[in-house]
Amino acid sequence: MEYSTAIVFSQLSLFPSTLQTENRTYLFKPWKQRTSQSTRFQCHKMYVPGFGTSPESTAAQHLHHFFNFIAVKIVAAQLQSYNPEAYQELREFLDKHSLSDGDKFCADLMRESPRHKDLAMRILEVRSAYCKDDFEWDNLKRLASKMVDDSNKKLMTDYIVDTSCIADGKQICS
Secondary structure, X not given: XXXXXXXXXHHHOOOOOHHHHHOOOOOOOOHHHHOOOOOOOOOOOOOOOOXXXXXXXXXXXXXXXXXXXXXXXXXXXXXXXXXXXXXXXXXXXXXXXXXXXXXXXXXXXXXXXXXXXXXXXXXXXXXXXXXHHHOOHHHHHHHHHHHHHHHHHHXXXXXXXXXXXXXXXXXXXX
């Protein structure tokens, strides 16, 4: 038994008649109607497995400790010029306590003595002001992106040189 398929060529036109287009629903709008709309795709962000919190939250925690470190440096520099006694007390405290956890450092400093409490309050004020007013967030993003791009380029270039025996367009291996 043979089957044959008949194709009506009038229905396969590249330029459909107006009767065909009036009742048709399109998956994509025709070109002329789409030009005013953005062609940007909406993609989801990358999933980072193994993180209890977001990478941004972890980076924020590191920046929080970094701001404490910066505030201690600023306060120490200020004290060195106008209050050498308080500067010496802060230096002695720094010798005994780690700056790796900024909040713990400030809490311990507050409980050391009333004079140390004033130093801790000054550090808290400075880290807040530095974070909100002086830190250049746009510059951080630009520098971090540039560092990643430069590092990637260098690593890829080094790999190509190591594996291809060509450097600066010249054969370096025999």
